[in-house]
Amino acid sequence: MSTAPHPPEAIIRFVGIEKRYDLGGEAEVRALRGVDLTVNPGSYVAIMGPSGSGKSTMLNLIGCLDRPTAGSYFLGGTDVSRMPDDELSEARGRMIGFIFQSYNLIAQLTVIENIQVPLLYQGQDTRNFEEHCVKLAELVGLGDRLHHRPNQLSGGQQQRVAIARSLVNDPLLILADEPTGNLDSRTGREVLDLIDRLNVAGKTIVLVTHDDKVATRAHRVLHMKDGLIEREVLNRPLPRTNGEPAVPA
Amino acid sequence: MNPLSFQFLSTVRLGVKSLMLHKLRSVLTMLGIIFGVCSVIAMLAIGEGASYAAQEEIKKLGSENIILRSLKPPDDAKLAGLGRGGALDYGLTYQDGARIQATIPGVRRVLPARIVRENVIFGPNSIPCQVIGTLPFYPEIVGLEVVRGRFLTETDERNTDNVCVLTVGLAQRLFPYQDPLDHSVKVDAFYYRVVGLVRERNLPEHRTQQAAMEGEPLDNNVYIPLATARTRFGEVLVRRSAGGFEAEKVELHELRVQMKSTESVETADPQIKTLLNRFHSKNDYEIIVPLQLLRQAERTKRIFNVVLGSIAAISLLVGGIGIMNIMLATVTERTREIGIRRALGAKRRDITLQFLVETVVLSVGGGLIGVALGIVTPLVVSSLTDMKTIVTLWSVLVAFGISGAVGIVFGLYPAKAAAQLDPIEALRHE
Numbered sequence: 001m002s003t004a005p006h007p008p009e010a011i012i013r014f015v016g017i018e019k020r021y022d023l024g025g026e027a028e029v030r031a032l033r034g035v036d037l038t039v040n041p042g043s044y045v046a047i048m049g050p051s052g053s054g055k056s057t058m059l060n061l062i063g064c065l066d067r068p069t070a071g072s073y074f075l076g077g078t079d080v081s082r083m084p085d086d087e088l089s090e091a092r093g094r095m096i097g098f099i100f101q102s103y104n105l106i107a108q109l110t111v112i113e114n115i116q117v118p119l120l121y122q123g124q125d126t127r128n129f130e131e132h133c134v135k136l137a138e139l140v141g142l143g144d145r146l147h148h149r150p151n152q153l154s155g156g157q158q159q160r161v162a163i164a165r166s167l168v169n170d171p172l173l174i175l176a177d178e179p180t181g182n183l184d185s186r187t188g189r190e191v192l193d194l195i196d197r198l199n200v201a202g203k204t205i206v207l208v209t210h211d212d213k214v215a216t217r218a219h220r221v222l223h224m225k226d227g228l229i230e231r232e233v234l235n236r237p238l239p240r241t242n243g244e245p246a247v248p249a
Numbered sequence: 250m251n252p253l254s255f256q257f258l259s260t261v262r263l264g265v266k267s268l269m270l271h272k273l274r275s276v277l278t279m280l281g282i283i284f285g286v287c288s289v290i291a292m293l294a295i296g297e298g299a300s301y302a303a304q305e306e307i308k309k310l311g312s313e314n315i316i317l318r319s320l321k322p323p324d325d326a327k328l329a330g331l332g333r334g335g336a337l338d339y340g341l342t343y344q345d346g347a348r349i350q351a352t353i354p355g356v357r358r359v360l361p362a363r364i365v366r367e368n369v370i371f372g373p374n375s376i377p378c379q380v381i382g383t384l385p386f387y388p389e390i391v392g393l394e395v396v397r398g399r400f401l402t403e404t405d406e407r408n409t410d411n412v413c414v415l416t417v418g419l420a421q422r423l424f425p426y427q428d429p430l431d432h433s434v435k436v437d438a439f440y441y442r443v444v445g446l447v448r449e450r451n452l453p454e455h456r457t458q459q460a461a462m463e464g465e466p467l468d469n470n471v472y473i474p475l476a477t478a479r480t481r482f483g484e485v486l487v488r489r490s491a492g493g494f495e496a497e498k499v500e501l502h503e504l505r506v507q508m509k510s511t512e513s514v515e516t517a518d519p520q521i522k523t524l525l526n527r528f529h530s531k532n533d534y535e536i537i538v539p540l541q542l543l544r545q546a547e548r549t550k551r552i553f554n555v556v557l558g559s560i561a562a563i564s565l566l567v568g569g570i571g572i573m574n575i576m577l578a579t580v581t582e583r584t585r586e587i588g589i590r591r592a593l594g595a596k597r598r599d600i601t602l603q604f605l606v607e608t609v610v611l612s613v614g615g616g617l618i619g620v621a622l623g624i625v626t627p628l629v630v631s632s633l634t635d636m637k638t639i640v641t642l643w644s645v646l647v648a649f650g651i652s653g654a655v656g657i658v659f660g661l662y663p664a665k666a667a668a669q670l671d672p673i674e675a676l677r678h679e
Contacts, residue, residue, distance in 0.1 A: 065592060065672050086596045093594015104589045104676070108270050121594035125255045165593070 010074070011172050011204045012039035012062060017071035017081075019057050019227075031057040033227040034071065041172075043238050044196075044205045046215040049224030056177075058224065059208050063175045064092040076172045093121045097166025099195075101178035103158040105150040105165075111137060112146040115165045122169060129168070136164040140194060156187030163194055167203075174198065176207040180214060192217055257602075264606040267583075278575045279615035281568025282655065286619025286648040287626060289561035293644040294627035296557060298637035300550040307546060309392055310539035313357075313511050315518060317341055317504040321497070322531040339533035340499035345525060349506055353520050355513030356506055360390050363478045364502040365486060369471050370435040371423045378419060378469035380436055382478020388447065390505050398430050398445030405444075405474040411481075413441035414472040417448045422469075434471070439481050441473060514540045561648065568615070569655035576608050576663035587667050588675025597668040604667050608660025609653065616652030620645055 014037040021029040031054045039045055049055045060066040061073060064080055067088070073081040080091050097118075098104075105114045115133045116126045126133075137143050140160035142153075150158050159179060166174050176195065180188030196217060199205050207218060215221045221233040268275040310316065319340030346359045363382040368375045385401050387393065393400070396417055405412050413434065420429045420443070433440040448468075473481075485498045506521065508514050518538050525534065580587070587600055623645070627638035 060673050063592070065676075086598075089591065089594055089596040092592065098592050100676070104585070104592075106586055106589060108266055117590065118593045120256065120259060121590070121596070121599055123253070123256060126259070127255075169594075 009041055009077075010038050011041050011043075011076055012037060012206070013072075013074040014038075014061075015072045015074075017061060017068045017073060019054075019061065019066070020069045031227055032061070032068070035227075035229060037222070037229065039173075039204060039206065040238065041204050042199070042202055043220065044199045044218045045207070046218035046221045047206065047208045047224060048210055048212075048215055048221060049230075050210075053224040054227040055208050055224050057227075059175065059177055059206075062173075062206055063096055063098060064088050089121070093118055094169055095172045097169065097171040097174040099159070099162050099166050099174065099176040099179045101181040103150070103155070103162045103182070105158055105161055107150055110147045110149055111142055111153070111161050114150070114161055115168055118165065118169045133164075133168060136167055137161075139167075140164045154187070155183050156190060159183065159187075159191050160194065163191070163198075167198070173204045173206060176205065178209055179207065180209075180211070188214075260603055260606050261610065263603065264610045267579075267607060268610060274575065275611060278572055279611055279618065281571040282565065282612050282615030282652050283619040283622065285561065285564035285568045286616050286652050287622040288564060289557065289648040289651075290620065290623025290640060290644050291626040291630070291638075292557050292560070293554070294623075294638040294640040295630060295636060296550070296553050297639040297641055297644075298627070298631075300546060300553070301639055302637050303546050304543060304550075307539050307543045310537070310542075311390065311392070311507070312540045312543060313508045313514060314390065314539060315506040315508065315514060315521060316537040316539070317345075317506065317521070317525075318535050318537065319499050319502050320533055320535045322533045337497040338499075339497070339531060341501040341504050341534055342528075343500055345528065346501065346504050348524060348528075349504070349521060352524060353506070353517050355509050355517055357509045358386065358507050360384055360387060360505040360507065361475060361501045362387070362503040362505070363475065363482070363500075365478070365482055367436050367471075369419070369423065369469075371432065374423050374425075376419065376422055376469060378471050380471045380473060380478065380482075382473050382475045382482075384475055387472065390507055393447045396446045396448050398443075400445055400447065401472060401474050406476050409476040409480050410474060411439060411441045411477060412444045412474070414445040414447055415443055416468040416470045417446050418468045419470065420446050436471060436473075437481065441471070441477075447472070511540060514538060561651070565651050565655050568652075569612070569659035572608055572611055572656065573659040573663060576604060576660060577666065579607070580604065580663050580667040583667075584670060584675045584678040587670050588672050588678065591670075591672035592676060600668040600670075601664045604664035605657065605660045608664070609656040612652050612656025612660075613649075616649045619652065620649055623648065 014035050017032055017035045017037075018030070019032040021031060023029060035054075035058065047055050047058060057066070061068055064075065064083075067083070068081050071081065072079055075091060076095055078091070080088060083091065106117065109117070112133055115136055116129065119126050119129055119133075134143065134146065137146055140163050142157060142160055142164070145153065145157065150161070153161065159182075174195075179195065180191055183191060192214060195205060195207070205218070207214070209215055216235055219234065219236055219238050221235060223230045223233070321337070322339055341361075343361065346361045350356055350359045360383065365380045365382070367378065367380050369378045369380075370376075381387075383401070384406065385403055388395065388400050398414070400414055401412065404410070413436075415423070415429060415434075423429065423434065424432065429443045429446065431442060431444075433442050435441075484500060485496055506517070508517055515538075518536065518541070522536060590600060590603075624640055627640055630636055631638045
């Protein structure tokens with residue numbers, strides 16, 4: 001990556017990011033060894049790589065779940081690499097939507113309540129967002145399942161709830177970690193179609209996968225190896241940045 | 250409603266919901282607190298009731314009074330018949346009363362009384378009773394209430410009149426059909442005209458007699474003027490019993506010293522002892538200081554409260570440990586949920602609050618149930634037994650307050666532990 005000035009609208013900007021894990025004593029693992037990366041708004045990026053290549057670490061850092069040992073990370077123009085825990089939590093809640101491999105819905109909450117959870121931690125009165133949440137549920141095709149609990153839903157449905165949840169705060173970035181890993185190929189396709197639609201609507205997507213078929217849907221595919229981005233493949237041209245909202249209100 | 254209080258409310262709702270998910274576990278966890286709070290309130294209520302009754306009795310003796318009673322000296326008991334004229338001579342004397350009145354500072358007046366056990370007879374009715382020879386101001390010191398007629402007067406005393414005043418209970422048994430006033434009753438060999446009826450409010454008097462007069466109604470008293478008692482009964486009393494008779498010479502059976510103020514009671518008590526010991530070589534009287542009894546009852550109650558408090562503290566501590574144990578297990582069980590919430594933007598304090606609220610809901614819920622049971626239990630106890638119970642507001646507040654505090658204290662550690670979890674680790678947790 002060049003050191004040329006980046007356009008201010010970059011969603012993710014990694015500058016020489018390093019992550020080392022101290023295993024006690026002399027042992028140290030260098031999970032990331034100076035990664036530079038820029039992701040522009042509206043792009044769809046897939047990260048691939050064998051296990052141990054650092055893609056999980058990368059995802060944790062992008063998702064503000066962890067802080068780099070060295071280097072800087074600008075999320076939407078804000079340096080989050082040295083943020084204290086509380087602010088990092090805040091940034092996570094406001095700017096990032098997570099989609100996990102195992103859906104990670106909260107078992108005792110209904111569909112609509114699960115969608116509302118991120119609002120709760122933004123200090124919002126969820127009653128003002130009732131309609132918004134219902135719309136999101138309808139968007140992912142679960143308008144008739146609002147009061148079901150996760151264990152009453154199929155895997156594909158649960159993942160769609162997770163997608164609706166990831167959208168509720170209107171985040172800058174949606175981070176998907178093997179979103180189809182637990183799904184059969186047909187429901188997996190449906191979920192990916194849904195993610196595609198979000199991207200078309202303007203959402204920036206970063207997706208981790210080891211499935212080539214999944215990765216082909218992205219604009220850019222980053223192949224990682226030994227804590228570095230080994231090579232980058234451009235599948236299709238990047239969209240022009242326009243900053244339209246992902247979900248038409 | 251502002252967003253903050255809404256957020257808090259939804260946290261509470263969430264906490265209740267999580268607890269409802271494991272109803273049995275939650276109830277079992279609460280049991281410790283429930284029993285702790287319930288037992289504290291119930292025990293304090295029973296203790297309070299018992300000590301209240303005791304204190305009321307002592308208060309009725311009069312806190313500014315000192316009571317002296319003649320006592321048959323224990324070492325002389327077997328030597329009956331050796332005294333003057335073959336009679337056992339012991340007890341308080343008129344002289345004692347006069348000396349106390351004259352020398353002890355702060356004495357208001359001294360009330361002497363002679364108490365003789367006799368049968369009182371009217372027509373075919375003969376009822377065992379206590380004949381009490383005393384002075385006109387007896388009711389004021391002992392706490393008698395004149396129901397009808399009058400009490401004894403100075404004139405009765407001066408004239409050694411054969412008049413008497415009956416307690417209401419005795420009069421009812423003696424005169425089932427007539428009005429007792431102005432009738433004459435027979436005691437021993439003499440007739441006494443009934444001039445009044447009194448009701449005794451003096452409970453302790455009853456209690457002390459209870460053992461001696463088993464099976465007899467407690468308020469069978471006949472009051473006659475002291476001078477009359479002296480002349481009619483003499484000073485040597487002979488008690489006939491199977492196998493012989495016993496004679497004893499007692500001038501006065503009781504002296505009640507009324508002090509001018511409660512403060513002077515405690516200084517007067519040793520002074521009276523010193524004074525009397527100079528004239529009584531034998532230990533033939535006892536001294537009762539109601540004020541001291543009251544103080545002692547209060548001390549006993551304080552010790553009782555400390556003991557109860559310790560038991561309460563221990564049971565609530567055990568309850569608290571139970572809650573902490575379960576909460577730690579819950580935190581482990583819900584590690585993944587914690588990870589999810591952290592990923593979705595929850596700050597550490599949000600997680601702390603969530604778990605703390607759950608513990609507080611558990612302990613306060615347990616506390617409320619405990620309070621309800623703690624109020625009901627004494628009622629059940631009083632209705633099943635004769636025990637008096639008093640549920641005090643402070644015991645309810647303290648028990649409930651402690652249960653809430655236990656929730657916070659014992660909830661803080663698990664909640665902090667939950668908040669300290671690394672979100673990445675937590676999300677990976679199976």
